[in-house]
Amino acid sequence: MTQEKKTTSARGKGGTRSRPASLETLAFTLELLKRIPRGRKITATELWKQLRDAGWQRDLRTVQRQLEELSAHFDIERDDRERPYGYCWKEAARGLSIPHLNETESLVLALAERQLGALLPADVMRSMEPFFAQARGTLGAAARLQKGSAAGEWMEKVRVVSSAQPLLPPEIRPGVFDAVSRALYANHLLDVQYRNARGELVKGRVQPLGLAQQAERLYLVCRFDGYEDDRSLALHRIQKAKETGLPFARPKGFDLERFDDEGRLAFGQGEKVQIDILIDKGAGLHLAESRLAADQRLEERGSDYRIRATVASTERLVWWLRGFGDDVTVLAPARLARAVHPHRMKVAA
Known part of the structure; x- marks a missing residue:
């Protein structure tokens, strides 16, 4: 060499x-x-x-x-x-392997494969397959040869549980995820054909900026070439995607974490709002344990909790509050109360 x-x-x-x-x-x-x-x-x-x-x-x-x-x-x-x-x-090649992967290292890799498969670029997942295969083999061998092996049994002892009604993930068209992840990984422009929620087919060239998983759905955060606003496209609605190989400079001001904190991935426009709600103690106990926001204030009012907190103003917030039915009353802001309790507003009118 x-x-x-x-x-x-x-x-x-x-x-x-x-x-x-x-x-x-x-x-x-x-x-x-x-x-x-x-x-x-x-x-x-x-x-x-x-x-x-x-x-x-x-x-x-x-x-x-x-x-x-x-x-x-x-x-x-x-x-x-x-x-x-x-x-x-080559497809059948072993590639590089780690000859002394212990049980703990194998456990971490196996958990990473399970949880990160939808968020890592497809090429990265494929290149990591030899490592994942070795991790699975090590854990399997430990379970067979060492009955009661802690690492060998761990994968059967842990599970991520959804807090919402479980749904099957929507089907993503062949080649779409590969093209999206490659373009995102390499900072290359991406040509897409996208069918929006109204059924309209939109064609354009986008700058891929981030990939987000929301429950069973994947969203591409991007900016259409020539525009300044950032949007999120559901991957299962992308009809075609092609990596152009053309590089672009990522916007200096873009931050995926801030984009999410502003509620942009929950159908919001980045606006914050201070909510004031009354919620039945039985339905709202979890909010006393897991706060809505760092500035949350909670008071006991007989059989209810009164909760004030500053949160992102999103459609998801409206859906979440509606899910409590008559166990919640929105006191403020008024527009949120109208969105959550339209039937009560009609009666009051």
Whole structure:
């Protein structure tokens, strides 16, 4: 393999020592192998940019030479039908494995596979499959060989439970999630055909900014090219999605956490409102235990709690309050009371 003349300094107990060039080359080669995906092609230029961003100072030709040698000795496929050449692990290849994955590490990986599958880019999940498979194998072996193994039994002891009525996730069209996750991961523009809630087909080019999971649904937070407002598109309503390969600069002011805190993922417009409600103690006990907001104030009023709190003004808030039926009365603001209690307003009128 290509030898690098450059050495890297490493701090030890005795001061500064040099890392041999051969060891440096080995570390670089392992880093390169880890970045070769499974199921899709990646070019030498893309790998070179990833390595450069990670702090590896190598020229493009060095990466190209390494890839040529690696594809000759590992189960790496080189597509040389056209330039630039593409590289990927072959479908049946083992790729890189962790030979001494213990039970605790396997447990963490197995839980990550279960919970993060819908939020990690599809290519990342595919590239991690060898690790997930090894984690499952380690836990399975522990359960068979060590009856009562804590790690081996843990996956049967934990479960994420929905607080709402469970629903099956809506079907996402083939190829949509892959295209969305690749474009989001690489900061590439995305061409979409989207059917909105009114049944209208909208076509456009968007800047993918974030991916959010709300119960059983996935939403792409994006900005249509040429506009300044941010929107969320339900993935199951995207009819077609195509990664353009064209890079864009992420808006400096965008923050996905703030976008969510403002209620934008709950059909709101970023407005905050102070609510004042009366709720039956039986129905509202959980609000005494899990507050609506940091500024929540709770008072006992006979058989009710009176709760004041500042929350995002969203359609989800209206649906949630309506779910309590006659056990809740909205005192303020008036427009929220009208939305939650339309039948009472008609009687009062």
